[in-house]
Amino acid sequence: MSISYTLDKRCTEILNIVMYTTGYLKVQDLADDLEVSKRSVYYDISKINEWLVDNNIDPIIQERGKGIILHKEQVQAIQKTLNKKKNESILFFTPEERQRIEICSIITRNRPLYIEDFIDICQVSRNTIINDLKSVDAFLSHYALQLTYSIKTGYHIHGDTIKKRAVFFMLFPSLWHYYENHIIEAFDSERLYDILNCLKHIESELHTEYVSGILPALAMFISTIQNRNDIITFSDMDEEEIIETNEYNLVHKYFNDLKEYEQVYIALHLLGSRLQAVPVNVMKEEDKTYELAKSLVHEFERISYVFYDQEDELINAINAHLKTSLYRFKYGIQLGNPMLNNIKTEYEELFELTKRACNVLSKNLDCFISDAEVAYLTLHFGAFMPTQKANKHTFRILIICPNGIGTGNMLRQEVSTLVPQATEIKNLPLSSYEPEHDYDVVISTVMLPNEQKLIMVHPILTDQDRVAILRNCMATEPQAKMQIDDIMKIASNYINTEKLDNFHKDLQDYYSSIQSHKAPHKTYDRGLLDFLKDSHIQCVNSQVSWEEAIQISAQPLLDDGSISNDYINAIINDQRNKGLYMFLADDLVLAHSAIENGVNRLDVSMCTFKEPVSFLNGKKAKIIIVLCAEDKTKHIHVLNDVLNIFSKKKSIDQITSLSTPAEIYAYIDKHIEK
Missing domain, CATH: 1.10.10.10 (Winged helix-like DNA-binding domain superfamily/Winged helix DNA-binding domain)
Known part of the structure; x- marks a missing residue:
């Protein structure tokens, strides 16, 4: 044996x-x-x-x-x-995965579920499941839902129907691969796959592609619909608009045995989950989403101090995203985002800034914007970050990413930063890909069996993905390629044909290895504490005018040569014109101006005022932070630190009560998230 x-x-x-x-x-x-x-x-x-x-x-x-x-x-x-x-080996679910499995199983259950059922599915002890269910109850409470239990009916989730469904669609996509590979068995697998095939037919007939995981989640939802007695109501106007869409007509064609309100609900999912922007005929208020997108972009720019060269294109991209999202927001339909944890990890600073900016959406729409939704918007903001210019050589890259427009655009932005010599970087849907093409490199998040120039990567790039891209693109970089071609011409006179191919490959490996052993550092440079040395922190006890306050606050940067006098004058002129724009919070001013107005390098200074400083708009500041940035991204880590510390009124009061720069530095050092 x-x-x-x-x-x-x-x-x-x-x-x-x-x-x-x-x-x-x-x-x-x-x-x-x-x-x-x-x-x-x-x-x-x-x-x-x-x-x-x-x-x-x-x-x-x-x-x-x-x-x-x-x-x-x-x-x-x-x-x-x-x-x-996958279905033969022992698998250990993480605690988060177990809790997602437990929640989704309860929502879609076709019989009473007890602790023993979860022990069987998750292969862990009774005590572990008991602890899981406590965490499940705590998680559900954030959505005004409650986990209940009775001996007769087992575990239930009680609360608003829309919210229960929203939680299911938020969590299930990350679990689908376990069902797909029969690690977890669905209650009725045959019906599930029949429904999934119907949904794929709808996708095909609409000539569109859906966000990864949405069709399986819908299939699971529809396959268990008979297990629920939910009733969903829509406003008459909404229902009329949705019934006019191709999505609804196809849902009615394939699932006419469902109640009408369920058909409308499924059509809403299809309208809100496309990879491409919907040519929306369901939005009568065409200007609403554009204004929301503009407000969101301007708020992001305000708090991030990043001003986009392609602002109109970014607003249009977010506008297209919001057009497919408004109904979802309104009816609590959540898109699961399997990449959420990766986005939070890889783009932590951007995610936090986007989350703060999304407060304008929450207020305007009077609804909660989930982290999954914030993550998709983060990719849009990241995708339009400034990049280096390409050189004159022709070098073309094709990207295949069936994970959504935002993900594809973010991938393209990262690739353009990694490979500045690329003259064209094109995103293409998987359905449009053909093996016969003239691109130098194909970067894909899915396997393309017949592709000869493939670099396979994760949807959110890991360091190893970055190294792989660098190695391949450096090896085929025009200048390196010309050198390799010249060497090969000479070598062909001395090396026999059988060994020539191996020699060519070794040359490519050599050129790539000398240029990229490690992935470039992907954080947004240094944080607040890297700049706030004692000489950059001041405490003023006397009453001063707002102009004097800005000049005093900026003086350390002028002394260190980080800025010129022009920068201080520009801040004062901007404040006269923009007023509230520089107030990050009550009592807190972030004083800054454009890079071209006299910035030499990234730097930060800070000044506290015992006597609050009155500004032209009537607001008063107890703290002024002066920021100067040499480009459009390096200061993002600093900004996140500032927002992290000063978003709490308590922090501002405590800092202004301190008397020395050393005490202020110690306070920030203790309370900043590291």
Whole structure:
């Protein structure tokens, strides 16, 4: 009897990293990323190779001086094997996954569910499930929902029907792959897949694509609809508008056995979940979403001090997103966002700024904007961040990303930063992709089996993805490519044909390896505490005018050469013209002006005033922070720190009660989120 090898969590992580890395990967880089020793990595690779051999796949190749690599054929074989084995191997769900499974199971249940059922699904102890359910109840309370239990009917979720459904659609997409691979079994799998096929027919007939995970979530919802007695009501105007759409007509065609209000509800999901902007005929108030988008962009610019060169294009992109979102907001329909945690991690500063800016949407629409929705909007703001200019050489990149417009645009923005020599970077829907093309590189979030120039990446780029893009694009960068071509012409006179291809590949690997071993640092530079040394913090006890207050507050930056006098004058002139624009909160002014008005480098200074400073608009400031930024993104970390500390009235009062720069620095150091 042969031994069957299995992969533990770290081996699986290493295997995934190597699979997603195009080209060679140094073991030391892998060890650094995983924060383990090289010896541990080598040990894990030997275990992975045992598993590969056990499944009739060639092992990971290790080459001295280059690193480890998996070729495309190996990657395809591994993916096939992993998909086959997912339902055979022991799986450990994270606590968050277990809680999502428990919530979605209760909402879609076709019979009473008890602790024993969750033990069976999640394969954990009774005490673990009991603790999970306490966390579930706490989570649901944020949506005014309550977890209840009775011996006769098991676990229920009580509360508003719309909110229950919203929670389901928010959580289920991240669980779909467990159902798809039969790790978790649906109550009625056959019906579920019949419905999913119908929804795919609707997608095809509408000539559109839907956000990843939305169709499976709808299929699960529809397959269990008979288990509920919910009744949804819409305003007469809304219902009339929705019934006129192609989405509703197709839902009626494929699901005419459903009650009419359920057909309207499903049509709402289809209207609000397209990858492309809807040519909206359901929005009678065409100006409303544009004004909301404009308000959101202006609020983001106000609090972030990022002013977009392509502001109109950004407003139009967010306008298109909001046009498909208003009905969802109104009726509590949530889009799940499987990339939420990755977006929060990879673009933490942008996410926090976007979340703050979304307060204008919450106030205007009188509804809660979920983190999942904030994450999609974050991608829009990130996608329009300024990038370096391309050079004169022709270098074209194609991006395939079936995860939404925002994700595709953000991916394009990141790629344009990584590969400034690219003269064209084009996003294309998966349905429009053809293997025959003339692009230099194809970057895709899904496997394209016949693509010869493929770099496969995650929807939210990891460091390994960035390295893979750099390696491939550096190797084919026009200047490097010309050098390689010249060398190959000479080499062809001395190397036989059989070895020439290998020599060509080695040359490409060499050119890419000398230019990119590590992914570029992706944070938005340094934070507030990097600049607030003692000399940059002042405390003023006497009464001063607002002009004097700005001059005093900016003096440390002038002394250090970070700004010129022109910058201080520009701030004073801007304040005369913009008034409230510089007030980040009551009692707090963020004094700044445009980069071209005398900025030499990124810097921050701060001044507190025992006697509040009166400004022209009638508001008073106890604290003035002066910010100067040398470009449009490096200060974002500083801004987040400022908002984090000073968004609380208590913090402003406590800071202004302190008497020395050292005390103020110590307070910020203690209370800032690090």
